[in-house]
Amino acid sequence: MAERRLRLGVAGLGRAASSMLPSLAAHPHVDIVAAADQLPLARARFEADFGGRTWESAEALAGDPGIDAIYVATPHQCHVSDVVAAAAHGKHVLVEKPMALSVEECAAMTDAARASGIALVVGHTHAFDPVVRTMRDVIASGELGALRMIVNVAYTDFLYRPRRPEELDSARGGGIMYNQVPHQIEIVRALDGGPLRSVRAASGVWDRNRPTEGAMTALLEFASGVAASLTYSGYDHFDSDELAFWIAESGADKSPAHGAARRALGARSAGDEARMKAESAFAGRGVRLAETPAHQPHFGMLIASCERGDLRPSADGVLVYGDDGVREIPLPRGRTFPNKDGVIDELYDAVVRGIAPLHDAAWGTATVAAALALVQSARERREIMLEGADVR
Ligand SMILES: NC(=O)c1ccc[n+]([C@@H]2O[C@H](COP(=O)([O-])OP(=O)(O)OC[C@H]3O[C@@H](n4cnc5c(N)ncnc54)[C@H](O)[C@@H]3O)[C@@H](O)[C@H]2O)c1
Incomplete structure (x- = not known):
């Protein structure tokens, strides 16, 4: 049928x-x-x-x-x-x-x-990336022993991509905390598979012309005891894809272009910038369909450490660093x-x-709860307990 x-x-x-x-x-x-x-x-x-x-x-x-x-x-x-x-x-x-x-x-x-x-x-x-799902499967198989620690480090040009006014206003959901950090939260939640216990974050607003969070570092602890360290900077200086084989987040090959987004943006009015955003997206360019990816999509540099080995994405799969050396799990390209x-x-x-x-809704809600706890932790300079707030 x-x-x-x-x-x-x-x-x-x-x-x-x-x-x-x-x-x-x-x-x-x-x-x-x-x-x-x-x-x-x-x-x-x-x-x-x-x-x-x-x-x-x-x-x-x-x-x-x-x-x-x-x-x-x-x-x-x-x-x-x-x-x-x-x-x-x-x-x-x-x-x-x-x-x-x-x-x-x-x-x-x-x-x-x-x-x-x-x-x-x-x-x-x-968290939907095949590399993350594969890392999750290796962890769940128990082959490397218990998961203990996760590191995700992403340095991008996020803050200097053209924005709508509210995307530069933290009170209206602007900045990295609601937009980029959820990627990091969901990657580590996918790898641990259980609820978060607590978070402690420090965030930064470093460009007075773009007055919203552009940088953050945080320690998340899961109920399992797994600790996850997340760092993000969107200030367009270092680019963490340098640590990821010079492959872009999308899986495309990437040429280093430090500071290019900041220079392209220049000094503009809010209206000009919103127009620039629209023109750089679907309205201005449409989409190219039916292209196959060069490599696997990923988010910054990611390492998961188990008792008997470490895992990280490679360009085209997942690298497993065990007691007996390194092996690569190759992954098929997407559609x-x-x-x-x-x-x-x-x-x-x-x-x-x-x-x-x-x-599902419970999954998405738990990510929002964690992002809000990171915002609160950075503001109040203290650890925020999440036990009981998480829904999965
Ligand atoms: N998953 C990802 O990788 C990813 C990437 C970019 C954005 N996002 C998310 O997607 C959402 C949109 O972000 P964006 O960067 O695409 O913004 P955008 O400004 O590029 O696009 C939003 C579009 O919605 C239109 N719009 C606004 N209100 C509308 C309404 N009531 N009815 C119909 N259309 C309306 C706008 O005209 C605009 O074309 C955000 O929540 C963002 O976090 C996700």
């Missing part, structure tokens, strides 16, 4: 959608049939490139009777209303990270999904570039095959 097709609408045709659309389009049983965006240019490009219907708001898209599911890729602050609207119309949801900006918003989304019986998947983060295939697979499997998603 032919597999059921999933008719998908995309809410928010910006940067996230640009990098997710290739994986959505490459899924063998998914049809991208509609989209919503406030920008006429984005809608026109979607109509031209995908031949689908367009709407001016995510709420209007939710009422489209010709779709089964919505990929919500609107700004953070819209996630709660867009997911609640989708659920009210019985549409399944894949919502971008962070799930929302507070645990209360996450609860409203969870309740709406439960009441209407829809599937709710939260992603993409780099497309950038490889975000795992996210749409999880939504499709949840909706059509009834397989409960791993990255």
Whole structure:
């Protein structure tokens, strides 16, 4: 019997959608049939490139009777209303990270999904990367003994990529704490597999022209006793892909270009910068489909230490450093570039095959709770206990 097709609408045709659309389009049983965006240019490009219907708001898209599911890729602050609207119309949801900006918003989304019986998947983060899943499987196999410690270090140009005004305002979810740190939180949560016990963080706002957190270092302790050290800097000086074989986060080959994002941005008004962002994403460029990735996607430099060995991503798989030397587990390339295939697979499997998603509302809520605890820890200069707050 032919597999059921999933008719998908995309809410928010910006940067996230640009990098997710290739994986959505490459899924063998998914049809991208509609989209919503406030920008006429984005809608026109979607109509031209995908031949689908367009709407001016995510709420209007939710009422489209010709779709089964919505990929919500609107700004953070819209996630709660867009997911609640989708659920009210019985549409399944894949919502971008962070799930929302507070645990209360996450609860409203969870309740709406439960009441209407829809599937709710939260992603993409780099916890979906095949390298992270493979590291998790090796750890779970017990071959290297118990997991004890994880290090993730990411230095990027995040702060100097063109931004909307709220992305530079911490009170409205701006900066790295809600946008980049969730990748790190989810990678280490995927590797440990259990709840967090506590966090202690220090964060930095180092550029007065971009007054939001651009750097953070933190120690996370899991209930298992595993300790995870996370460091992030988005100030566009050192680039940690130097420690990751000069492969970009997406899996593409990368040429060193220190400070290029800062120089390209220059001094601009907020309006000019928001326009620059839109033009550099879907509305301005569309997407290139059907490209295969050069290497595996990854996030900074990642090392997981077990009692009898260490693990880290290689360019094309995972390196296992054991008592008897090093071996590499090669991994197949994704269906497309950038490889975000795992996210749409999880939504499709949840909706059509009834397989409960791993990255569900409880998973997304726990990440938001951890990110907020890191913010609080940095502000109050103390360890924040999470026991009882985590939902998985
Ligand atoms: N997983 C990833 O790797 C990744 C990458 C980038 C962004 N994101 C996430 O995706 C979300 C969007 O970020 P972005 O960088 O793509 O932003 P963006 O500004 O590039 O895109 C957002 C788009 O949504 C549109 N929009 C805003 N409100 C809308 C509404 N009510 N209805 C319809 N369209 C609306 C805007 O016009 C814009 O085109 C954020 O939550 C961000 O954290 C995730």
